[in-house]
Amino acid sequence: MRPLTAVSLRGVWASLLLPLDADESIDFARLDTQLDHLLGAGLHGLYAHGTAGEFHTLTEAEFDRINELLAARCEAADLPFQLGASHPSAQLQLQRVRRAAVLRPSALQVILPDWLPLNDAETLDFLTRIAEAADGVPLVLYNPPHAKTKVGPGLLVELAQAVPALIGLKTAGGDAAWFEQALESELSIFVPGHFLAGMSALGAHGSYSNVAALAPAGSVRWYEQIGTDPRGALEVERRIAEFFAAHIAPLQASGLSNPALDKFLAAVGGWADVGTRVRWPMSSADPGLVDAARATAVRLLPDLGGTNW
Secondary structure, eight states, X not given: OOOXXXXXOOEEEXXXXXXXXXXXXXXXXXXXXXXXXXXXXXXXXXXXXXXXXXXXXXXXXXXXXXXXXXXXXXXXXXXXXXXXXXXXXXXXXXXXXXXXXXXXXXXXXXXXXXXXXXXXXXXXXXXXXXXXXHTTOOEEEEOOTTOSSOOOHHHHHHHHHHOTTEEEEEOOOOOHHHHHHHGGGOOEEEOOGGGHHHHXXXXXXXXXXXXXXXXXXHHHXXXXXXHHOHHHHHHHHHHXXXXXXXXXXXXXXXXXXXXXXXXXHHHHHTSSOOOSOOOTTSOXXXXXXXXXXXXXXXXXXXXXXXXXX
16 A cells, blocks of 8 residues: 555545444444444545544454454455544554554554653654664654643654654644644644534645545545635535534543544434444444434535435
8 A cells, every 4th residue: 555645645534433233242244234334435534543543442453353354345346544543642553553563554653652741852852763773664753631731733844854754643623723733844734624624724624534435435425525616615614513512522522432423423324334333432323313313414514425325
C-alpha cells in the first residue's frame, strides 16, 4: 500500500466500529460484514482504533487481529487504510507502532501519552522516537480536546518541521485565526465530520467522520458537494446540526462517550449490524431511541441517506 503524504491525505475516512456480543467480546463475523459495506461506500480510506473504535479497551491480541483483518481487506480492495497505534502509555504505544508498521499501512495514527501533560521538548522527543519505530510509515497526530497535552498551532509548525514523518493532524479545529496559523505547518488537517463544510472553507482537508458513521456513502457525496456547491453543502451542515441538536446532543449531555454516540449514529443509519453496546465501564445508548432519531434523519437529511432511508 502506497504511503500517504500531507498532500495526498484528503477526503472522508470511516472508522471501524466494534460489534460487541453480550459478554463484550468482538464479533469478528459482524466486523467483516461491516467492512463489506464500508469498502463499497466510495470512502477515501478506512481506519481502525480511533476513539470511536474503543482503542483504549482493546487487548493486544484484539488490536493485532483487527489490524490484520483491516490490512487484508483494504489491500485486496486497493483502498488506503490507517491503523491507530494509540495507547495512553508511551511504552505500550511504541510497541503497538512497531507491530502495526509491519503491515505497512498508509499511515499510523498516534496520540500523546495521556496521564501527565508533556512539555514541548518531551512532545518532540516522543514523536521523534515514534517516527523511528514506525520505520517509514507516515504519522497522523490525533490531538482531541480532552488530551492532556494540547498542541497549539505554533508547536504544530515546529513538530512538522522537526519530524518529517508527520503528515497530518486529527483535531477539533478552530476559528479562522487558528487555521491560518495551523496551515503554516503544511500538514493535512482533519476535523469533525459534522463541521466539515464550514471548516473546509477555512482550510480543512478532510474528516475522520462521524457523519460517515451515520451514512458512509452519503458522507462522500456531501464531501464532493463541498467542492462543487459549497453553499448547498453548508445548508446540509445546518441540517446535520439540527439533527445532532435533537438526538445526539442530549445523549452527550447525559454523559455518553463518543464511541457510544458514533455507534448510535450507525444504528440510526442502519447500514450495518454494529449495535449500540460499548465496553465497560462506558454506558451505551438506549436502542429504543433509534427509531425516533431515524425518522428525523429521514426528514432532515434525505441527501445523506439516499436509498438507505
